[in-house]
Amino acid sequence: MIVSRSPQQPTDVVVEVAATEPAQVEAAVARARAAQRGWAQAAAPRAAALHAAADLVATRAEQLEALVVREVGKPRAEARGEVARTAAILRYYAEQVFDPVGAVHEPSLSGLLLTQRRPHGVAGLITPWNFPLAIPLWKAAPALAFGNTVVLKPAPEATACALALAEILDQCLPPDVFTVVPGEAQTGQALVQCADVVSFTGSVGAGGAVAAAAGARGVPVQAEMGGQNPAVVLPDADAQTVASHLTGAAMGYAGQKCTATKRIIVVGDPGPLREALVAAVEALPVGDPARAETVVGPVINEGARQRVQQAAASARAAGGRLLTGTRSVSDDGWYVAPTLVEGVPASHELACEEVFGPICLLQQASDVDQAVAMANGVRFGLAAGLYTNDLDAVLALTGRLEAGLVKVNAPTSGVDFYLPFGGEKASSLGGREQGKAAQDFYTSVHTVTIARP
Ligand code: NAD
Numbered sequence: 001m002i003v004s005r006s007p008q009q010p011t012d013v014v015v016e017v018a019a020t021e022p023a024q025v026e027a028a029v030a031r032a033r034a035a036q037r038g039w040a041q042a043a044a045p046r047a048a049a050l051h052a053a054a055d056l057v058a059t060r061a062e063q064l065e066a067l068v069v070r071e072v073g074k075p076r077a078e079a080r081g082e083v084a085r086t087a088a089i090l091r092y093y094a095e096q097v098f099d100p101v102g103a104v105h106e107p108s109l110s111g112l113l114l115t116q117r118r119p120h121g122v123a124g125l126i127t128p129w130n131f132p133l134a135i136p137l138w139k140a141a142p143a144l145a146f147g148n149t150v151v152l153k154p155a156p157e158a159t160a161c162a163l164a165l166a167e168i169l170d171q172c173l174p175p176d177v178f179t180v181v182p183g184e185a186q187t188g189q190a191l192v193q194c195a196d197v198v199s200f201t202g203s204v205g206a207g208g209a210v211a212a213a214a215g216a217r218g219v220p221v222q223a224e225m226g227g228q229n230p231a232v233v234l235p236d237a238d239a240q241t242v243a244s245h246l247t248g249a250a251m252g253y254a255g256q257k258c259t260a261t262k263r264i265i266v267v268g269d270p271g272p273l274r275e276a277l278v279a280a281v282e283a284l285p286v287g288d289p290a291r292a293e294t295v296v297g298p299v300i301n302e303g304a305r306q307r308v309q310q311a312a313a314s315a316r317a318a319g320g321r322l323l324t325g326t327r328s329v330s331d332d333g334w335y336v337a338p339t340l341v342e343g344v345p346a347s348h349e350l351a352c353e354e355v356f357g358p359i360c361l362l363q364q365a366s367d368v369d370q371a372v373a374m375a376n377g378v379r380f381g382l383a384a385g386l387y388t389n390d391l392d393a394v395l396a397l398t399g400r401l402e403a404g405l406v407k408v409n410a411p412t413s414g415v416d417f418y419l420p421f422g423g424e425k426a427s428s429l430g431g432r433e434q435g436k437a438a439q440d441f442y443t444s445v446h447t448v449t450i451a452r453p
Contacts, residue, residue, distance in 0.1 A: 002182050004159045007073035007298040008288055008333035014071045015160040020181035022190035025151070028179045029194045032122045032149040035176035040119050040147030043097045050094035050145060052172040057087040057133075064133060064164060066290075071160050072129050073297040073333070075289045078253055086133040089417050093141035099439065112450040117443035119147035120220065124195025126188045126210060128202045129300060130256045132158035136165060138417055139199045140178060142438035149177045151195065153188045155202070157300055195219065197442065199433065201258075204354075204380075204426055211429045222430030222441055224258070224422055226354040227382030229403070229412045230375035231261045234368065234388035235268040237409075242387045243276035249385070249411035250360035251284055251338040254299050258427075259383040259405065259413040263351065265363045265371045274323065274342070274362060281324045281338050288330075298333040299357050305334045308357035311350055312339050315361075320344035323362065352378045368393070376402045381424030383412040404428060 002019050006012040020028070039046065057064065061083045068079040102116040123143035127135045132154070140150045154162035159182045166180040181187055185206065192198055198214040198221040200207050207223035214221035231249070233242050249261040266273050289297030299305050312325055325339030338358040344350055350361045365371035375384055384403035388394060398406050404423035405415070415421050420432035431441045 002156045002159050002184070004071055004157055005301075006070050006333075007300050008290075010302075010333065012070070014067075015163065017159060017163075017182050019183040020153075020187045020190075022186065022193075025153075025181050025183075025187060025190040026194050028151050028181055029122050029124070029191070031176040032151050032179060033196075035174060036119070036121055036147070036149040039144075039149055039174060039177050046145060046147070047094045047097040049172045050090050050097070050141060053169055054087045054090035054094065056168045056171060057083065057090065060168065061087075064161075067161055067164055068132060069289050072132050072158055072300060073289045074253055075294040075297050076292050079289075082131060082134050085417060086137050089134065089137050089141050092418060093145040093438070096142070096436075096439065097145045101443070102445070107449075111452050112448075114448050114450075116446045116448055117146070117439065118446055119443055121148060121196030122194075123148040123150045123442065124191040124198045125150060125152045126191065126198070126200045126202065127152065127154050127158070127162075129155035129157035130253070130258075132161035133165060134417075135201050136162060138434055139201075140169075142433075143197075143199075143442045144173070144178065146439055146442045148197065148442055151179045151181055151191060153181050153183055153191050156182070156184055189213065193217070197221070199441070200224070207429065220430070220441065220444075222422075222433060223428065224433060225427050225429075226356070226380060227258045227260070227423065227427055228262050228352060228354050228378045228380040229259060229383040229385070230263040230265050231385030231387065231412055232365075232368075232371045232375050232397070232401070233264060233266045233273060234386075234390065234393055236389050237387035239272040239276040242273060243280040245387075245411045246360075246385075247277065247280040247284060247338075248295065249413040250340075251281060251296050251358045252413065254296050254336070255338075255358040255360070256299065256304075256356055257413045259415065261360060261385060261412045262354065263361045263363055263375075265365050265374050267365050267368055267371050270362060270364045277340060277362065278323050281340050282327065284338055286327070286329055286335065286338065296338055296358055298335045300334070302334055304357055305336050307355060308336045308339065308359050311355045311359055312341065315341045315344045315348060315350055318344050318348050320348070320350075325359075346374075346377070354380065368397070372397065372400050376400075379426040382427040383407065383423075385410070385412045404432075
C-alpha cells in the first residue's frame with residue numbers, strides 16, 4: 001500500500017492507494033502499446049490535446065499549487081512557479097509537434113534518400129517527488145508530442161500529484177495514452193522490463209540500476225541523477241550578492257533540488273562571505289510551506305531529516321564547525337534548521353556526496369586552480385556556479401568546470417525547460433532531456449532509401 005503523507009503534518013494522509021503489481025504494469029503497457037499507433041497517426045490532434053491539458057492545468061492552478069504544498073512540502077511561491085512551468089512545458093511541446101521529423105537528401109545515384117523520425121512506442125517514466133508535476137511532464141509532454149504513449153511510475157511521496165496529472169490528461173487525451181502506475185521500486189522495475197524507452201530521474205543508486213536493466217534489454221534509457229554542486233567564488237565577487245544567491249540555492253525548498261548548491265568554494269579570505277552567509281541563512285524564513293513568505297519548509301520524511309542531522313553530527317565529529325543550524329524549528333513536521341558547515345576533511349560526505357536537505361559546506365581555496373580542482377573533485381557533475389566580475393576569468397573557467405549546467409553570477413538551482421538539461425559524470429546517463437534535445441531521445445531516426453524500380 002502506498003501512503004503519502006504531508007511532510008509538514010505527517011498525520012495528514014494525502015492519499016492511500018494500492019501499489020501496482022508487476023502484472024498490472026505489464027497490462028498497462030500492453031494497453032498503451034495498443035493505443036500508440038492511433039496516437040502517433042496525426043500531429044494536429046496531439047497538439048490540440050497538449051494545449052487542452054495546458055489550459056486545464058492553468059484553470060486548476062490554485063488547486064494544484066495547494067496539492068504540491070501539501071504533499072511534498074514545497075513552499076507556496078515555488079509551488080506556484082512549478083504549476084506555471086507545467087503549463088508552459090505542455091504548450092512548448094504542443095508546438096514542437098509540428099517540428100520537422102526528418103530531411104530529404106540527394107541520392108547518390110537516383111531515387112530518394114531521406115531520414116524520418118519515428119516514436120519508440122511506450123515511454124516508461126520513473127520520477128522523483130521533488131518536482132512532482134514538472135518532472136513527470138517534462139518527460140511526458142515530449143514523449144507524447146513525438147507520438148509515444150506514456151506509463152508513469154511516480155515517487156510514492158508524490159502519488160497524489162501524479163494522480164491529479166492523470167485526471168487532467170485523461171480529459172484531454174484518448175484512453176490509455178497516459179497512465180499512472182503508483183508504486184515503489186518494484187513497480188518501477190516492472191516498468192523497465194516492458195517499456196520501449198525509459199526515462200528516469202532520481203538518485204544515483206536507483207538510476208544506475210534502472211539504466212543497467214534497460215540497457216540489458218536494449219531499449220534507449222536516460223537517467224538524470226543527483227548532484228554535489230559547487231559554487232566557486234572569486235575574491236572580486238560582492239559578498240552580499242553571493243550570500244543572497246547561494247542561501248536561496250542551498251537552502252530554498254530545504255535544499256531538496258538536484259541543482260542545489262552543496263559546496264561554496266571561496267578563493268582567498270572567506271571572512272566577509274562567511275559573515276554574509278551566516279546572516280543570510282539565519283534570516284531565512286523557515287516554517288509552514290503554505291505561508292507565502294516561507295523559503296525553507298520541511299524535508300520530505302523522517303529518514304531525510306535524520307540523514308541531515310547525522311551529516312551535521314558527523315561533520316562536528318570530524319572537526320568541522322556548524323556556522324548555523326542550531327535555531328529551533330517546529331517539531332510538528334519534518335523540519336530541520338538550515339545548516340552551514342565549515343572545516344571538514346575532503347573525504348567527508350558533505351564534501352563529496354549528495355545529502356539531500358538544507359545543509360551546505362563552506363570551503364576555502366588558495367587560488368583559482370585549486371578551487372577548480374576542488375569543484376571537479378567529486379563523482380557528480382550536474383551544476384556548478386561561478387561568481388566574479390572578471391570576464392577573463394569567466395571565459396577561462398566556464399569550460400573547465402565539469403558540470404552539465406554552468407551558472408555565472410546566478411544560483412546553481414533553476415533550469416530553463418526550453419534548453420537541454422543533464423549532467424556530466426555520475427549525474428547523468430544517456431542523452432539530455434528538455435528543450436529540443438527531447439526529440440532525439442523520444443524518437444529514433446530511420447534512414448529511408450527509395451530507389452527507382
Ligand atoms: P529515488 O532514486 O529514491 O526515487 C526516484 C524514483 O525511482 C521513484 O519513483 C522510486 O520509486 C523509483 N525507484 C527507486 N529504486 C528503483 C529501482 N531499483 N528500479 C526502478 N525504480 C526505482 O529518488 P527520490 O528520493 O525520489 O528523489 C531525490 C533524488 O532525485 C536526489 O538524488 C536528486 O538529486 C534527484 N533528482 C535529480 C534530478 C535531475 O534532473 N538530475 C531532478 C530531481 C531530483
